[in-house]
Amino acid sequence: MSLHQKILGEVEAHILSGDWPPGYRIPFEHELTEQYGCSRMTVNKALSELVKRGLIERRRKSGSYVTFPQVQSAVMEIHDVKLEVESLGLDYAYYRDARSVRRINAGDGGRIDLPTASRLIDITCRHFAGGRPFCFEERLISLSAVPEAEGEAFDAVAPGSWLLGKVPWSTAEHRIRAVAATRPAAQALDIAVGSPCLVIERRTWSGGAPVTSVRLTYPGDRHELVAEFQPSAIV
Incomplete structure (x- = not known):
């Protein structure tokens, strides 16, 4: 499993389990970079996939948040x-x-x-x-x-x-x-x-x-x- 897949899977698990409820601000990219010891590009790739799946939304100058169900x-x-x-x-x-x-x-x-x-x-x-x-x-x-x-x-x-x-x-x-x-x-x-x-x-x-x-x-x-x-x- 690649590092970006690991980040994707663990963040997704937090969301789907309810640990991170709708409206929860997930850690900033630089925080995830430090946590996983990887490049910011790797973190950005994982978060971009979560946006495509409709699990998070990015807000300008504010960070990324767990989306509310539609x-x-x-x-x-x-x-x-x-x-x-x-x-x-x-x-x-x-x-x-x-x-x-x-x-x-x-x-x-x-x-x-x-x-x-x-x-x-x-x-x-x-x-x-x-x-x-x-x-x-x-x-x-x-x-x-x-x-x-x-x-x-x-x-x-x-x-x-x-x-x-x-x-x-x-x-x-x-x-x-x-x-x-x-x-x-x-x-x-x-x-x-x-x-x-x-x-x-x-x-x-x-x-x-x-x-x-x-x-x-x-x-x-x-x-x-x-x-x-x-x-x-x-x-």
């Missing part, structure tokens, strides 16, 4: 972000940024189909995975459909989790887009303005009445969508 979401399901994070084996955290009760206005731009002067809750919040920003949520909730939401602060529970347990939905619509991070999204996700993001916009109805509209923004390198389907019957 989450997969089913396109045709309404999923709970908390369960999404926990399925990756990472600690989940939630933080509510803002909540207000207001009338619908022209700036809502068709996000939720409610009559003029309808009252709604406007809420923004963040979801974290392993201490790292995971998803930025912007949501509107119709108070005519869910009047009890007015008494919920959403300090301890995310609105999506709360709604799934409270309101049966009959119809949902998903829109999926690749976008450049806006300033609010970039600040919430701790990424640069203009970074590639995946946005899922979802509207739900119950018995024909609009319930909620949500925009979920994910860093583009940490999320993918999956759809399973079968061929239609041949007539």
Whole structure:
């Protein structure tokens, strides 16, 4: 076994065993060079292979870090972000940024189909995975459909989790887009303005009445969508 293969194997073992969890900074190249008594080129070759395998990422002027697993979401399901994070084996955290009760206005731009002067809750919040920003949520909730939401602060529970347990939905619509991070999204996700993001916009109805509209923004390198389907019957 060559020295570069030994370094590759031992670093990979630390990652796959969980000794070095997602977000862990692995030793700097010069530290590995001293540890293994080899050239920096040998260490760089091993680390480059780990980058190709998706196990580490290099951050300019900061070092190399164990990557976070890429989450997969089913396109045709309404999923709970908390369960999404926990399925990756990472600690989940939630933080509510803002909540207000207001009338619908022209700036809502068709996000939720409610009559003029309808009252709604406007809420923004963040979801974290392993201490790292995971998803930025912007949501509107119709108070005519869910009047009890007015008494919920959403300090301890995310609105999506709360709604799934409270309101049966009959119809949902998903829109999926690749976008450049806006300033609010970039600040919430701790990424640069203009970074590639995946946005899922979802509207739900119950018995024909609009319930909620949500925009979920994910860093583009940490999320993918999956759809399973079968061929239609041949007539």
